[in-house]
Amino acid sequence: MPIDRLIAGFKSFRETYYEEQPDFYRSLVEKGQKPDVMVIACSDSRVNPSIIAKAEPGELFIVRNVANLVPPYEPDSHYHGTSAAIEFAVRDLNVEHIIVLGHSHCGGIRCLCEGHEDAKNREFIDGWMSIVEQARDDSLKGEAQLRNVEREAVKISLDNLLTFPWVKRRVENGRLKLHGWLFDLEAGELLAHEAGDSWKTMTG
Numbered sequence: 001m002p003i004d005r006l007i008a009g010f011k012s013f014r015e016t017y018y019e020e021q022p023d024f025y026r027s028l029v030e031k032g033q034k035p036d037v038m039v040i041a042c043s044d045s046r047v048n049p050s051i052i053a054k055a056e057p058g059e060l061f062i063v064r065n066v067a068n069l070v071p072p073y074e075p076d077s078h079y080h081g082t083s084a085a086i087e088f089a090v091r092d093l094n095v096e097h098i099i100v101l102g103h104s105h106c107g108g109i110r111c112l113c114e115g116h117e118d119a120k121n122r123e124f125i126d127g128w129m130s131i132v133e134q135a136r137d138d139s140l141k142g143e144a145q146l147r148n149v150e151r152e153a154v155k156i157s158l159d160n161l162l163t164f165p166w167v168k169r170r171v172e173n174g175r176l177k178l179h180g181w182l183f184d185l186e187a188g189e190l191l192a193h194e195a196g197d198s199w200k201t202m203t204g
């Protein structure tokens, strides 16, 4: 039973972080969270940043959405969940790094490239994915197109981060660094975007 599995998982978590290390959460509660890193990741069940980076509670401030997208800065009255998380991480928590964590085999990117198979019955995915519409290169086909668009979409999200004036200011004065990463599920590799179009393996 999936739910029983989770409850058993929580018991094991409680043993590790409450019984074996009684000060761990006490300190996180008393001193508050002070993560240095924000991660913007996909909702995909295979790309949980805390699991793949073996991060401890308190280390990562995470927002997850379909295809790990950053929308452009639009300070209006709409419901900007991702922008609210970025604002809190940057202006309140003063994180020093933001990682846009893309991944291969992303269902959101597949929808952007190939359309949803039941598109007329979907209400939100197309509109959301249009944030990275310009990442789509129709000169490529099939898996090659998907792998390319997954990378290009990370670059657009990094550009969109810089449309937030308080992000741009902090990047310019060196208080905040932006990173574009890509988790290749098939190869088990983590790649980092570098200037221009190159992606470097970080695991050696």
Ligand SMILES: [Zn+2]
Pocket (backbone or CB within 6 Å): 042, 043, 044, 066, 067, 068, 103, 105, 106, 107, 108, 109
């Ligand atoms: Zn995804």
